[in-house]
Amino acid sequence: MKCIFCGNSESKVVDSRYLKDSSIRRRRECLKCGKRFTTYETVENNPMVVTNVDNMREPFKVEKLRDSIRHATYCTDIESSVDEIVSKIENQLFALQKQEISTQDIVRIAIDVLLELSAMACLVYFTQHTDCNSFDGVRRFINR
Numbered sequence: 001m002k003c004i005f006c007g008n009s010e011s012k013v014v015d016s017r018y019l020k021d022s023s024i025r026r027r028r029e030c031l032k033c034g035k036r037f038t039t040y041e042t043v044e045n046n047p048m049v050v051t052n053v054d055n056m057r058e059p060f061k062v063e064k065l066r067d068s069i070r071h072a073t074y075c076t077d078i079e080s081s082v083d084e085i086v087s088k089i090e091n092q093l094f095a096l097q098k099q100e101i102s103t104q105d106i107v108r109i110a111i112d113v114l115l116e117l118s119a120m121a122c123l124v125y126f127t128q129h130t131d132c133n134s135f136d137g138v139r140r141f142i143n144r
C-alpha cells in the first residue's frame with residue numbers, strides 16, 4: 001500500500017472500521033512522511049467478522065468452526081454428522097443478522113446445538129472453549 005503523498009510503501013494501520021458492505025476502512029500512517037490516508041479493503045465472501053476476548057477482529061472462518069466440532073464429536077455417536085452440525089450453527093449465526101459476532105456467540109450457539117444431539121460432545125466442546133472448569137461455572141454459563 002503506497003503512500004499517496006510520497007509514494008513510500010511502508011505504512012502502519014492506525015484504525016480499522018468494518019463497514020456494512022463487508023469492506024474494511026483503514027486509516028494508515030506513512031512511516032516516512034507521517035501523513036495519514038484512508039484505504040478501503042474488501043473481505044470477500046466473509047460477511048461476518050468475529051471479535052475475540054482480546055477484542056481482535058478476524059473474518060469468520062467456517063474451517064475453524066468445523067475443526068472444533070470435529071474435535072468435540074470425535075468418537076461420539078454424532079461423529080459422522082460434523083458437516084450438518086456446522087451448517088446448523090452457521091445458519092443460527094447468520095440468523096443473528098449481525099456483521100460482528102463474538103467468539104462467545106459462536107460458543108453459545110455451538111453448545112445449544114450440540115446439547116440437543118450429544119451430551120458428551122457438548123461437554124467436550126464446553127471444556128475446550130470456555131474457562132468454566134467447575135460445576136458452578138458450567139451452571140453460570142448455561143444460565144446467562
Ligand SMILES: [Zn+2]
Pocket residue numbers: 003004005006007008030031032033034035
Ligand atoms: Zn508518505
